[in-house]
Amino acid sequence: MxxxxxxxxxxxxxxxxxxxxxxxxxxxxxxxxxxxxxxxxxxxxxxxxxxxxxxxxxxxxxxxxxxxxAPGATSPAAPDRSPPAPLPPRTTVVVATRERAGQLARALDSLLAQDHPDFRVLVVDNAPRTTATRDLVTSRYGGRVDYAHEPRPGLAVAHNRGVAAADRAAPVVAFTDDDVIADPHWLSALTAPFAADPGLGCTTGLILPARLTTPAQILLESHGGFAKGFAPRLYDPAAPPAGEPLFPFTAGSFGSGANMAFRADALRAVGGFDPATGTGTPARGGDDLYAFVRVLAAGHRLRYTPDALVWHHHRETWQDLRNQAYGYGAGLTAYLTAILVRRPALLPALLVKVPRGLAHARAITAHRPDDAHAGGTATDMTHMKHMTQAPGAHGAQSYPWPRSLSRLERRGMLYGPLGYAKARLRARGGATGRTP
Incomplete structure (x- = not known):
């Protein structure tokens, strides 16, 4: 497509x-x-x-x-006609990367074209095996992009290095990935809400696919991709949303790590990202979800703004999709484990929501056959090439989802707590990777 x-x-x-x-x-x-x-x-x-x-x-x-x-269709969200937002605050944009200099260059070009009035870009080179990333930053972007080296593998550790190395005069730290292209207005839209709301601790934005050239990419986007819809939303711990009984533990609905920003003081106050979560650790993911919940649990608000847009290059192969399905499940339960380990006071609130949480987990990981191929299991790429219902509406859960991927997600959920424990054990004896 x-x-x-x-x-x-x-x-x-x-x-x-x-x-x-x-x-x-x-x-x-x-x-x-x-x-x-x-x-x-x-x-x-x-x-x-x-x-x-x-x-x-x-x-x-x-x-x-x-x-x-169409009958039952939801009208698209009207453009925001409110008065212009205050001037966006000074911001450090952190991009963690590992041995993907070609993709990184594409991302950096888009970041340097932002219309934000006052920002710096910081590349965190995570456990590099070569000097390709350092060479790219110093030769092509010298003086325009800052560089930091983080020898310990793990996305959360790299993000914490970025927070530690960020401009201390910048009240906001934003994060994106090396496989995105940022819309020119992305950073301004993502950070302006901090100037308007002193109680805001975090913002997230819209993530759409840059390419849909393989069946795996189309299927991922059909499963919801990374987008969270087109309606701005404010999540306030003082006024939990009525339609989300699992709040704040359904952190996946808040946004994703490829498009997020934090008030730096609020993020530092909760200890940053848990270094035993995230890509590059046995936990496989969940570092962004952990940070969202920790900031909300500290009393700060979180705002989702679809005007803050990045285009994400989804992985292309069936094996990539299998890995992502397992990682999603593992990251979900790993981050919940991390929350309880780091903030035991949240255990009673979580236990009350366990029954609904299990039902929610079953729903989001359920197998959904392709109606155009009734009786098929949609477990291989040959079948995927004939799918007719993708991409589906974000969050509608009406798109086909193969049984093999459903099983992988659920296996990942069972593994997540063990993966987090393994990551914690691996971190012992070394630096924690937490922010100062």
């Missing part, structure tokens, strides 16, 4: 622009997945088939209008 951006004018719905996703090929006939903007603000995604000789813009507009008119 081609990936594109369609921008419409609010006044009359006319097309302002249509272009491929950053770095993507020109649009033509075939399947298209598009971000729809209204006056520049992201409001929805839509898919369609562009016929030979058909105008892609018109095809997408028709599909978008049909989506709006």
């Amino acid at each position: 081609a990936v594109a951006e369609l921008d419409l004018r609010a006044a009359d719905g006319a097309v302002r622009s249509l272009r491929p996703a950053p770095g993507g090929p020109p649009l033509g006939e075939g399947a298209v997945y598009a971000l729809v903007r209204i006056d520049g603000h992201p409001v929805a995604t839509v898919t369609c088939q562009v016929a030979a000789g058909q105008d892609p813009a018109q095809a997408l507009v028709t599909a978008f209008r049909a989506r709006e008119a």
Whole structure:
């Protein structure tokens, strides 16, 4: 599927622009997945088939209008018409990376094109085997990008190194990954809320696929990808959301580590990221979820803002998807274990929510067959190539999901606490990786 951006004018719905996703090929006939903007603000995604000789813009507009008119459809979120936000605060952007200099260069180019008025980019080179990352930063980005070396493997450890090395005059620390391309307005949209809300501890933003060129990428996006929808949301521990009985333990609904920012003092006050969580450790993930819950549990608010957009390059192969499915499950229970180890006072609140939590876990990991291939198990890539329902609506849980991946997620959930324990044991005898 081609990936594109369609921008419409609010006044009359006319097309302002249509272009491929950053770095993507020109649009033509075939399947298209598009971000729809209204006056520049992201409001929805839509898919369609562009016929030979058909105008892609018109095809997408028709599909978008049909989506709006469908029975039971939810209208796209209206663009924010509130007064302009205060000037975004000074920010350090941390990018942790390991031996992916080519992808890193693409990400850094997009970060240096941000419209934010006052920021620095810091690359954390995590347990490098070569000098490729250091050479890239010093030769191509010398004077524009800062560099820090972290010898211990693990994403949380690398993020903590970034927090420690961040500009102490910068009240906000933002994080993204080396496999994204940031929208030019990303950092301003992500950090401006801190200037407007002194009680805000964390912000997250929208993550969309930069490419959908393989069945694995399409299936991941169908499973929800990393996006959390197009409606701004505020999570306040003083006023828990009525529709989320598991709050704040459903941290996966808040956002993802490829697009997040923290008030630096709030993050440091809770000890930063738990170094026994995250990619690169036996826990496999959960470092971002741990930080979200710790900041909320400390009384700070968290805001999700879809105007803060990054385009993520999903992994391409079936094995990558298998690894991600297992890692998602492991990271979920590993972060919950970390929370209870680091903050035992939260145990009673978690125990009360265990029954609903188990039901929620079963729902989000359930096998869903492809209706177009009733009776099929959708366990191999040959079947995936014929899927007709992807990408699905984010959070709808109506997309196909193979039984093999469902099992892997659930196995990961069983493994997560053990993985966290292994990571804790591995960290003993060395530095903790926590922020100062």
